[in-house]
Amino acid sequence: MWLTIVLVVVVVAALMLWANARPPNFPPGPISLPFLGNVIYILFKTHKVAFSNYRKTYGEIFSYQVFNKWGVVINDPGLMKTALADPPFSGRTAPIIFSNRDKILTGNTSTQLGILTASGEVWKNQRRFTLRTLKDLGLGRQTLEPIMQNELEELLEYFKRNQGKKIDIGLLFNRSIVNVLWAIVIGSRFSHSDAKLQELVDKMNKMLQAFNPFHPALRLSWVKKFFPNLDIIQKTQGYMQDLLVFIEGEMAKYTEQTGGMADWGSYIGQYQQGMEEAAREGRDTPLSMAHLKANILELFFAGSETTSSTLWWAIYLLASNPEVQVAMQEELDRVVGPDDLPTLAQMDSLPYCTATIYEVQRVADLIPFAVPHETIDDAEIGGYRIPKGTQVRFNLSHCMKDPKYWEAPDKFRPQHFLTDDGKVFKPDHFMPFGFGKRVCLGESLAKLELFLFLTTLIHRFSWCLSDDPVEWMKHFVFSRPPDFTVLATSRNDHTKKE
Template sequence: MPISDCVLGFNPTWLLVAVVSILVLWLGTRKPQHLPPGPPTLPLIGNILTLAGGDVRSIFQKLRKRYGDVFSLYFGNRLVIVFNGYETLKEAFVKYGDDFSDRPKGLVYEEYSKRMGVVNSGGETWKVQRKFSLSVLRDLGLGKNVMETRIHEEVMSCLDAIMSKGGAPFDIHCIIHTSVCNVISSLSFGKRFEHDDPEFRTYMDAVNEGMKLVGGTSLGHFFPYLKYCPGDPLKLGVLATNDKVVRDFIQKQIALHRTDPLLQQADDFVNAYIQEIDRQETLNVENTTFFNDMLVGIIIEFFVAGTETTATTLRWALLYLCLHPEIQEKAQLELDQYFEKDHQLSMSDRRCLPFMEALIMEVQRLADVVPFSVPHAPPNTTQFRGFTIPENTMLLPNISSVLSDPDLWRDPETFRPERFLDDNGGVRREEEIIPFFMGRRICLGESLARMELFLFLASMLKTFTFRLPEGEPPPDLEGILGITRTPQPFQIIATPRQST
């Protein structure tokens, strides 16, 4: 064998494999005809460099101006189509909802989710599980007065935890996250946990860390070979560890519901689902989608979607109010005008608090907590506005393009709750406020989230005045963009209000 071949380790078979692989990747990034327009692609990597070094929301805004409301990109050899603007999203995901309501296959975290749950599933499984879950949640009081009892308990716990800080600076993230998480726990497991419960703390930390890690696996959706690279660049090992912590905790709670007589009497989601599993087993239902792993998947989604977005929105609200003390004072004056100091707020009080409602809508608009929803996919090749959308294409609804659209909102970068008030001071509800998205995949817990945002924020502002520590620069309002858009960590000071 020639010396050069020994040194280079030359092997004709591996050379052929390399050439074929490169050819396949290159062909995979060649745009077929009739796709939505988009920037030119590079062999192998597609348009990945287009998103380098900037806020994806701003980059998409520039691409929209150049290519229109529907444009296409390639990340590796995976086709991604981005939908922009309210009318486009409404047409695609409401009018043509049946064509665009599936989930793309081949995502990195499928290895852990197994496409279980309501958010991650598609097709008939999604329809059956969503219908059942929504029915049970409504029976448990979702959107009704009975749900207020669960939320009020956590509001009081949250206020007590804030009061315990004694006016010293602190990061409110943990308090809010635990309180909102306990609402979901009460709904799911029929019980709550103390803020300092070590097992629950470990569980919540794993959920929170897993959310960040899933956001960091995005490149793996488009370059799956990265998971085989040394050093675990996608952090899949850590993700697996956190996933096990989360699933073990939920499995334990489900097991307790099958053995503990007291928990078996609880009015909660786990009991309702276990009863459905047993019913379908008794009836020998073929091809049932009701089984233990599906229940675990749904509960994980409840905690991830039902905690992260609401808690993050509340943190953005407090940050904006600290930066705009005149708006905080206006909201507090409205509260003082109608309610005594010891009055426990209820959802029926919203009609007396139009500014508070406008404030919450403005926070949801400007915070832009879920800029791109969850990726959709067409189950079959579909036509839309004269474009061909191949099956299993990743579809991104750009919610941010609506919430920050200068054609819809004058000065969209300004925090101005008054934009949602009419000339008589009443609430003006704009259909373009879509933080929970729209269509068939609209957030299952929208009504619960609305209740939590109102009861938590109004109660906090009724009890405390919030400000940032003096002498410290305010956090960067660009935030941290992953699956959700979260504020940078910040310290806050809560001063009890002496008068109302």
């Protein structure tokens, strides 16, 4: 009896020592359970809350463990920028849903695809070509303004028809933002009532809402093998396959419409032309159909979801803070005029509106920890050694809410981004699009979309919350606003009477 007890104690003690044997000069962190690490606490609290609690105990750099894999979280903005600019921190880890996507597209090989979760030469080549091509197509320039204005016309008409009715913003903006991206990618658009577009937006939303990077089903391949019908698997990997089928179908339709003729007016056209030129010249190329499909999928994920969710947050925050909404409208009336619509050329003349957009991004805290990185070589940061292959997360949420950096972090105050004389001020610790070589590819487009969509909507309508309850839900990767409904009132008649 006693021998059994002693043996159990020794085994448990040995397992605990093994589980907590951190690499030399590794950042401190919480005690880890054998095999599980800290996953139970992270899943129970959500990683945003868990990591915030760990920071208070262990400081600006701490470590954690999930299923025998060590990770590090960096919280200090200065250290973040140092790491994000340092090549050893530029790698990425592909979650199972993305590695499975790559297997589907490559015939079950382990080849890395795309930009978002790729590393090394794959990432460099795909990002370089994509960034250059998107710039050629007008990314970040005013040449995209007519496309955005077309989408806004349909949105404005929708809100005009529904004046006086309770409106659930929900995924309403996703359709418009997807259309802007689709115009760049393939040179066409969907009607907002198109069933295929609605299905695409709905599946992307459900997949992202279900995705939890710490869930065992998305970390351990054997879980999927033995429990293939888990809801989280169906809503992530199942929908991923559906989205790939949709993209392949649209690409086939594009090829049929162009008849194989050269098309330099879309991302797909330029990518295919690059592949064909390399084939004619008999040279190797990093471009491939598998990469093209993966890139398109990532452009939709990263581009449509983030911008549309920020607009969703903006309507909620402005409807909840009518004094900020009125201040925006007064600036718009003064600069744009009551009868005209805002243009991108007026961006620098609307500092309060710009500061309000920044404040929406700060309060929304859309992606609290950005996309995790992985060290591709041994690295050092803050006096600690980070071994090759360690997953590194950057606590952007802390930068957005730390009282050390913001006068009133828990309040919605555009003045956080304005100087005393009313000019726009963007502090170094404000990094909604990340920083360094892995900075968001669509940052320039997102800035234009956020400005033109939000200023137009606020200039044309006044927004207030309805009497429906506001309900907050738990989210894992993306910070979403609560469930709410609003009432939109046209300002046209009101401003003309004044």
